[in-house]
Amino acid sequence: MNAVALTDISCQIDVETLLEKLRIKQDSAYLAKIQDMVAEAQPLAKPKAVYKETYVDLKGDNFVVIDGIRFTSHVLRVNMEETFRAFPFVVTCGTELEDWSGQFEDYFDSFCADAIKEMFLRSACHELEVHLDQQYGLGHAVNMNPGSLADWPIKDQKPLFELLGNVGDLIGVRLLASFLMFPVKTVSGIRFSSESNFENCQLCSRENCPGRKAPYDQGLYERKYQLKNR
Ligand code: SF4
Numbered sequence: 001m002n003a004v005a006l007t008d009i010s011c012q013i014d015v016e017t018l019l020e021k022l023r024i025k026q027d028s029a030y031l032a033k034i035q036d037m038v039a040e041a042q043p044l045a046k047p048k049a050v051y052k053e054t055y056v057d058l059k060g061d062n063f064v065v066i067d068g069i070r071f072t073s074h075v076l077r078v079n080m081e082e083t084f085r086a087f088p089f090v091v092t093c094g095t096e097l098e099d100w101s102g103q104f105e106d107y108f109d110s111f112c113a114d115a116i117k118e119m120f121l122r123s124a125c126h127e128l129e130v131h132l133d134q135q136y137g138l139g140h141a142v143n144m145n146p147g148s149l150a151d152w153p154i155k156d157q158k159p160l161f162e163l164l165g166n167v168g169d170l171i172g173v174r175l176l177a178s179f180l181m182f183p184v185k186t187v188s189g190i191r192f193s194s195e196s197n198f199e200n201c202q203l204c205s206r207e208n209c210p211g212r213k214a215p216y217d218q219g220l221y222e223r224k225y226q227l228k229n230r
Contacts, residue, residue, distance in 0.1 A: 001052060001053045001054075002052070002165070003050050003051065003052040003164045003165045003167075003170060004050065004051055004052065005048065005049070005050045005170040005171055006048060006049040006050070006051075006127070006128065006131065007046070007048050007171065008046075009046075009047045009048060009049065009123075009124045009127045009128075010127075011045060011047055011120050011123035011124055011127065012042070012123075013038050013041070013042060013045075013116060013119050013120065013123075014119075015034065015035060015038055017119070018034065018038065018115060018116065018119060019031070019034065021115055021118075021119070022034070022111075022112065022115055030108070033109075033112075034112055037109070037112055037113065037116060038116060040100070041097060041100060041113075041116050041120075044096050044097060044100050045093070045094060045096060045097050045120050046094040046096045046097075047091070047092060047093050047094050047097075047120045047121065047123065047124035047127075048091070048092055048094055048124070048170075048171035048172065049089060049090065049091040049092070049124055049125075049127070049128040049131075049171065050089065050090050050164055050167055050170045050171050051087050051088065051089040051090075051128065051132065051164075051191075052087065052088055052089075052163065052164055052165075053085065053087060053136065054066050054067045054085070054086050054087070054088060054163060055067065055084055055085055055086070056080060056083070056084045056085070056086060059077055059080065059081075060077065061074065061077070062074040062077060063077060064076060064077050064080055066086050066088070066163060066190075067163060069159045069162055069163050070159065071146075071152070071156050071159060071160075071190075072152070072153070072156060073144070073146075073149075073151050073152035073156070074151055074225060075144070075149060075151045075152060075203065075225055076144050076151075076152055076190070078224065078225050079142065079144060079192075079194060079196065079198055080192055080194075082193070082194065082195070083192045083193050083194065085136075085192065085193070086190050086191070086192045087132055087136070087138070087190065087191040087192065088160055088163045088164055088188075088189070088190050088191075089128060089164075089188065089189060089190070089191060090160075090161075090164060090167050090171065090173050090181070090186060090187070090188045091121065091124050091125050091128055091186065091187050091188075092121065092124070092171055092172070092173050092181075092183055092185065092186040092187075093117040093118070093120045093121040093124070093183055093185040093186070094120070094171075094172065094183065095172040095183060097116070097117050097120060097183070097185075098117070098182075098183035098184075098185070100113070101113035101114070101116075101117060114185075117183075117185040118185055120185075121185045121186070121187065125187060129141070129191070132191060138191070138192075138193055139193060140193065140194065140195060141191050141192060141193050141194060142191070142192065142194045142196060142197070142198045142199075143189045143190070143191050144189055144190055144198075144200065145187065145188060145189035145190075145200060146160055146179075146188065146189070147179065148200040148204070149200055149203055149204060151203070151225075154179040154180075155179055157175055157179040157181070157188060158175070158179065160188055160189075160190070161175050161188075173186050197214075199213045199214035201213050201214045201215075201216065202214045202215070202216065202217045202220055203216075203217070203220055203221060204216060205218070
């Protein structure tokens with residue numbers, strides 16, 4: 001199967017939710033400014049996603065081979081124990097919003113523009129998950145992302161992009177030499193069926209992370225992944 005690009009994802013920003021994220025009250029002097037920024041960004045925003053239906057060829061102790069391409073992560077391998085189908089993906093807020101946000105030099109304005117791009121990105125991620133569930137009956141599924149955990153180094157962005165094909169042409173996302181992506185508000189990973197509620201954050205001890213989705217579970221490595229015995 002070829003990669004599928006979703007280039008017409010419809011997303012709406014809710015100003016109240018944005019204000020909550022920014023910790024700004026409804027009676028703030030900044031309210032009008034933020035409303036103007038959202039009104040400007042909304043018609044420009046073209047978040048996009050690309051994904052591919054792929055199959056696992058081989059599983060080792062600390063790697064999986066998907067459509068002939070190897071990914072090195074013990075946690076990924078353990079989490080994929082029960083599945084042979086995987087959906088590598090890249091989701092982005094889009095180059096249009098990235099270009100728009102480049103005009104802001106003031107710190108506060110840049111901070112708000114970043115939050116707006118983040119909201120479009122999260123909304124597009126949700127739309128991709130709904131799409132995969134509807135099209136492929138994925139049901140309960142989890143995501144893993146190269147670079148989120150020490151166990152799965154960010155250099156595996158390279159094989160992930162190889163697996164998807166020309167991501168730049170499909171949705172405008174470039175993989176940089178550092179293995180970070182541009183636009184910055186872009187997420188990559190592999191989604192697959194799982195009965196667990198795995199989140200990378202469960203294995204990440206970083207304190208005060210604004211993106212945390214689940215509490216850190218200090219004993220999870222040892223209990224589930226048995227890394228101490230390797
Ligand atoms: S806690 Fe933050 S840094 Fe750690 S995996 Fe979650 S989102 Fe990433």
